[in-house]
Amino acid sequence: MALIETERDPARVEMHSHRHPRLVHHFESMEQQREAGTLGMWWFLLTEIMFFGGMFLAYTVYRHLYFDAFAAGSNVLNIWWGTFNTMVLIGSSLTMALAVFHAQTGNPRKVVIFLLATIVLGSVFLRVKYIEYNDKFVEHVFPAGDFRWPIVNESVRPNNIGDLLLMLVGAEHLNGAGPAEAVPEKPAINNASQTAEQAADPLMAGHVRMFFWIYFAMTGFHALHMIIGIGILLVLIVQTRRGKFSKEYHSYIELFGLYWHFVDIVWIFLFALLYLIDRHP
Amino acid sequence: MPSEIGAVHTNGDGGLNYLNNGHGLRSWLLTKDHKRIAILYLITVSIFFVIGGVFALLIRINLLSPSGLFEPDTYNRLFTAHGVIMVFFFLVPAVPAILGNFLLPIMIGAKDLAFPKINLLSWYCYIVGACFGLVAIIAGGVDTGWTFYTPYSTSFSNSNVLLVGIGIFIVGFSSILTGLNFIVTVHTMRAPGMTWFRLPLFIWAHYATALVIMLATPVLAITVALMAIERVAHVGIFDPSMGGDPVLFQHMFWFYSHPAVYIMVLPAMGVVSELIANMSRKNIFGYKFVAMSSLAIAVFGFLVWGHHLFVSTQSVYLGLIFSFLSYAVAIPSAIKVFNWTATLFKGSISYDTPMLYGLGFIGLFLIGGMTGLFTAALGLDVHITDTYFVIAHFHYVMVGGSLMGFLGGLHLWWGKMTGRNYPEYWARAAAVIQFVGFNLTFFPQFLLGYLGMPRRYASYPPEFQLLHVLSTAGATILGIGMLMTISYFIWSLKNGTRATPNPWGASGLEWHTSSPPPTENFLTTPIVTWEAYEFAPMETMDVLGYPGEPHTPAQPVHSEHGTED
């Protein structure tokens, strides 16, 4: 077999002398490398859709079965926090897009600034999520453990932008309302949406619990994606500062941008389905 | 050619190749070379196959006597361990992660998969996930069956469901990452001239499989995640006592697990296309139909999960639709089988070991597929659901299909992968023994099932004993055949003769590089100027010229069929 040479010929292997330093050995050109990365990211996001899809399926089924309970449950979620967080996340998508733009035009300083801004906004989102989760624990509507329905212990909830900002910086007591533990437990029905007969229905409690279980699963997996995203952002910032990226080579930042926008879009669906649909204020 | 396989050749001898380019454990455990990762998979997946096989034999030993030799609880744990290991740790990764990983880049003329680091990561996911599975088994095992039906798995089972769930979740990522790599590689890294319709059918099958993996596996991941959370926190999503719906679990589970049978069998079909073409030296009859039938199977595979729920709360109308769709899947599968047989017709067939497995595949898959029509028939299925008929059916499909395809492929490419030839005589003997053993094991199970023996029972009425004993005898023969294969493969690593680059006189790109291939697969990027399976005359193949130089005119690989050099 003359046409196969088993001996590796170094001169031939290294004959591509004009390779970009960031071109990985097994690709032929920067273009091919970029195409592969982009396609890979889109496919990865497709699997993410299927992943969240399982939970959306569960949501759809049970919302159909237990409509009243889901409406009642969604009224416990605080629409102020939800709206605020949606804004924050859309803002972070904007800063991310700007980071990508500056990566494409080769301006690493601005890239770092906007990646940092994205981290800050992402952290604000998570902080709000933490406050919201905490409320649910205090109100005993966390679906595991000591779940109680109807709500007996309504915690501090923002009712306007002012409350919201105060609570965000951890100064809720300035607003007059004490910390959650200070609210005395009163066995009363104080959620507007809970009619007396609904409250009396033990099945209802179980179905509301189902709503919260789905709420925690979906927002929890979403938050996990944010945490991973922030981790990657930190790495990207270090890499940018070390000068890894240039006008010719910045696909990591672009690809991460796709991921971040995806996480953002998932949130918008969650917000609409969990907070907004069928509210009867 | 048969007698030639043992002959000594000098090709591949002494040169630098992927096996000797780097030594020591570190160079293997941190490798990003798709060929080395394939070997890592080969070793680990084989170990799990052996463990799963031991459990299979324990199951069969238990069923030797009508009263059962083990406690029913132990028996539950045995068949669950067997099922979980075989499905998630053997069948799913076997062909794609081993043969696919090794061959896919070479067959399209690429230097590696698109994302080598992700490829390594996928192996580590496999290892970590599989370790969870092993720990769970050592810690006492699981008794839910590999399907983890709720609410038993979430509320009642006193076994290590959580550990296994985590293991399967992680292993799922391993296959997602492999699928991702395959899709991107086929799209972006084909060598010049390697058009879509010049792709070997092996590649088409793996491409279709990767689509299924990417769309189905995340659903399994979320399903087991929900199951795990439900088990820990008793949240009630699948628990009827809390308003949950256990059938939702079945829908979600089978939305993955039906397509998963195609994850297991499609790659094997790709292997068989290669076996048949190469061993009968003909282009596959109806190449485009076979290629497209892979995609059709992938698409239809997503529409039939409901045939697993005929007896769980499904309305008759829904059942009818799923029944009809299940019949529809038979069409693309039948296209493949017809085209393979048409290819064999008047081919110059050589009955070497790979071909024996190829023919074994066709025979067994045919029986498995035909009995699938029984199980897909709404009324009949009510009679045979959860009986040994189903067990026999899916073993014919999955073992007869995936395992035969896997072993056939392993034999066809063993020389390419290891640089050594296996002993042809022993290999043929083992193939025949396995075929006999297999049929003796599983054919009686059709009868058992039809007579009413339910699956997952540790004991049975004495009138079933004869068939069970036959089945156990068959399993023993099958086990001996497997042991032979494992032994001579290991033996050949040291003592086998040197493999030549192209022992079968085939035309695929993988035969145009040394055995074993160099680290970057080819010394220069190959330029493809011939159609897939263009066997003769070999002189027309203009191969592997260095760009910028006049192409080296290709030498005839074989002066005529069946002789080397």
Ligand code: HEM
């Ligand atoms: C020596 C050969 C084998 C024998 C004797 C054997 C036997 C069995 C038996 C008796 C069961 C049913 C347990 C029950 O439901 O009561 C079973 C289940 C199963 N086997 Fe095998 N098996 C063999 C090989 C294999 C192989 C090679 C695979 C995969 C490649 C496999 C995959 C499975 C699966 C997926 C199940 C389903 C378990 C369940 O439904 O819970 N088996 N096997």
Ligand SMILES: [Cu+2]
């Ligand atoms: Cu199925």
